[in-house]
Amino acid sequence: MFRTPHILIVxxxxxxxxxxxxxxxxLKQSEASVAILDPRPYMxxxxFLPEVVAGSIEARHVAVSLRRHLRxxxxxxxxxxxxDHxxxxxxxRMNDGREVELAYDTIVVTAGAVTRTLPVPGIAESAFGLKHVEEAVAIRDAFLTALDRAADMPKGPARTRALTVTFIGGGxxxxxxxxxxxxLSRAALKRYPEISPDELNFHLVEASERILPEVSAKTGAWVVRSFEHRGARVHLRTTVTSALGGEVILSSGERFESDLIxxxxxxxxxxxxSKHTDLPINQRGLLIVRPDLRIGTDDHPVVDAWATGPACTTxxxxxxxxxxxxxxxTRTASPPYAYTVPNAQHAxxxxxxxxxxITKTLRGGVTRPYRHRSLGTVATLGLGTGVFEAGPVVIKGFLGWLIHRGYQVLAIPTWERKIRVASVWVTALFLGRDVVSLASVQRPRHEFVSGGRLELRTTSEEGLADAA
Ligand SMILES: Cc1cc2nc3c(=O)[nH]c(=O)nc-3n(C[C@H](O)[C@H](O)[C@H](O)COP(=O)(O)OP(=O)(O)OC[C@H]3O[C@@H](n4cnc5c(N)ncnc54)[C@H](O)[C@@H]3O)c2cc1C
Structure with missing residues (x-):
């Protein structure tokens, strides 16, 4: 009996x-069925995560619901x-804990990358990444909570540590x-007369000799100068050798304590x-694909006799x-190829x-190669300042920031998301941004269980429940 092909997107x-x-x-429904597998219900x-950190965009607005938009x-x-191809x-492993086997006729592998970690002591215990919504929200809350704490502290090492922020990696x-x-720190300090701007210590540590490799060296140097002008320190050609207990030690020998890393x-x-598939991967753990995005090489579109696994036949x-x-x-027309850089523009x-x-293949047509010349690079450097670079054209400062915002709001998928994001920007123009920490959402049962009793104020929710 005829069965429609099943496409599984990972x-x-x-x-x-x-x-x-x-x-x-x-595709018509009669041509194929499509399923998408992801532990998160949203893209x-x-x-926009940096703007979530700054409170210029609502965290919910950067999460594009799969169920709402994929009907x-x-x-x-x-x-x-x-x-297993x-x-x-x-x-x-499903979110409810079940282990299942999902069969498919066609597979699409789009599981992205993960944050690269290095075995630097102390990082795994105390640092945040910045790839997911919860990380952006936690960074913002940690910073605002630190301001609240520091405002009540006497001057000294603990206060300096609370007001010290360290970012590792200048991409x-x-x-x-x-x-x-x-x-955000400059905007928030207007509400903290107890803290002087000079007390804030912002460190950006980068192992190579420049930041933002996506733009020219000259533009990267301008970004460094603009951060320094705003009171931050940029440590180039420097690595973090330890962050144990929040004490950051740099390869230059400098050390300082930092609550937020x-x-x-x-x-x-x-x-x-990179480790759990028989599909062909290269030395960097990336899937080898042809220019038309089919897994395999020009000679072997079908996975066949690959070093990493047994023969696959389709x-x-x-x-x-x-x-x-x-x-x-756009860089190399034939093997050995140069590869597209990992960014949203390409993805x-x-x-x-x-x-x-895939549609062409299902209908017996001819596929076409992927080809895209970069439109340039946009980056925000904070409210009202940014950079746009496309070939010889470099626009910095306010105009660069406007281009960044214009590009990103057009790029976020679906009109309902664009409208939500833009409406928060417009209201912030008149009302400013919110500067309260909602770190307490991490302990939602605290007040309920403790009934406001001071002696029960521990950080462990389980401890609270037991004590009650
Ligand atoms: C803070 C930040 C700012 C950025 N700014 C820019 C920018 O200004 N311009 C730009 O072009 N690019 C930017 N990028 C890069 C860009 O976001 C990525 O290149 C892009 O998201 C890659 O898309 P992707 O679909 O390959 O992966 P992702 O968008 O990361 O999607 C991967 C998906 O796979 C899911 N997944 C992972 N493992 C599994 C698994 N085992 N099973 C099932 N699902 C899985 C994940 O949950 C995720 O939903 C930025 C990235 C970050 C972190």
């Missing part, structure tokens, strides 16, 4: 969300733990997060992809985004191209 971030969205638009619009796609809440099945996420938090030192291959496997090594045809377009190519 990862509902940029590339996965756009692939599903465009498959829905292109995170990561370029014909089955949304599965769980995490793939391995992909020989048997065409994905092993997944997109680090620079934008650092700039936005710096900007944010780790933004790059991305690494997603371990599910070509129904596709990948895009940060977990794939996608040939950049979105690759997701769309992938949907078109």
């Amino acid at each position: 990862g509902g971030g940029y590339a996965g969300f756009y692939a599903a969205w465009h498959l829905e638009r292109r 995170t619009y990561q370029p 014909r796609t089955t949304v599965l809440s769980g995490r793939a733990t391995s992909i 020989v048997s065409k099945s994905v092993h997944a 997109f996420a680090g620079v934008e997060g650092f700039g936005e938090l710096l900007s 944010v780790w933004t030192a790059g991305i690494a291959a997603n371990p599910t992809i 070509g129904d496997a596709w990948a895009a985004g940060d977990n794939a090594a996608v040939p950049d045809l 979105v377009r690759q997701g769309k191209r992938l949907a078109r190519n």
Whole structure:
């Protein structure tokens, strides 16, 4: 009996969300069924996380609901733990704890990357990453809570430590997060007459000789100067050798205590992809794809006799985004290829191209290669200042920031998201931004269980329940 092919998308971030969205638009229901697997029920619009840190955007607004916007796609809440393309099945741990095997005819692997961590003592225990909504919210709350605490403290090491912020890693996420938090600090201090701006210590630590590798060295140097002008310190050619107990030790020998440490030192291959699949991966743990985004090489679109696994017999496997090594045809026309950089600009377009190519394949048509010339780079450095660079054109300061906002609000998917984000920006123009910490949401039962009794104020909710 005829059965419609089943397409399974692993990862509902940029590339996965756009692939599903465009498959829905292109395919009739009778042509294929589509399911998307992700532990989160939303796609995170990561370029807005720095503005969530700053309180310029509501945390909820950067989460694009999969169920609301993917009406014909089955949304599965769980995490793939391995992909076995020989048997065409994905092993997944669902959010309710079940372990299941998900069968497919065609697989789309768009599970993105993870934050790259290095074994620096103290980092795992105390630092935050900046790749997910909860991290952005926690950084903001930790900073605002520190201001509240410091305002009541006498001058001394504890107060200095509370007012010291350290970002490690000067790529997109680090620079934008650092700039936005710096900007929040200036706005917040207007409400804290007890704290002088000179008491704030902002450190950005970068191992290489420059920050923001996505822009030219000259523009990167301008960004460093602009941070320094705003009272921050940028440590280039410097690494953090330890952060044990909040004491940051730099390779230069300098040391200082810092209550808030944010780790933004790059991305690494997603371990599910790099370690738990028979699909072909390169030395960096990324899926090898052809220019048309089908997994495999030009010669072997079908996964066949790969070093990493047994023979696979069909070509129904596709990948895009940060977990794939996608040939950049604007730089190299034939192997050995240069690869597209891992960013949202590519992930979105690759997701769309992938949907078109899968549709063509199902209908017996010819696929087309992915080709996209970068539109340039935009970055926010805090409210009212940013940078835009496209080839020789560099626009810095207020205009660069306006271009950043204009580009990002147009880029966030769906009109309902664009309107929500823009409306918060407009109200903030007249009313300013919120500067209260909601760190207490981490302990929602505290007041209820303790009944306001001081002796029960511990940080452990379980402890509270026991004591009650
Ligand atoms: C703070 C920050 C700012 C940025 N700013 C910019 C910018 O200004 N411009 C730009 O172009 N790029 C920017 N980027 C980079 C950009 O966001 C990423 O390149 C882009 O999100 C990659 O898309 P993706 O679909 O490959 O992965 P993601 O968007 O990360 O999506 C991966 C999805 O897969 C899911 N997943 C992971 N593992 C599994 C699994 N085992 N099973 C099932 N699902 C899984 C995740 O939950 C996630 O939903 C920024 C990134 C950050 C962190």
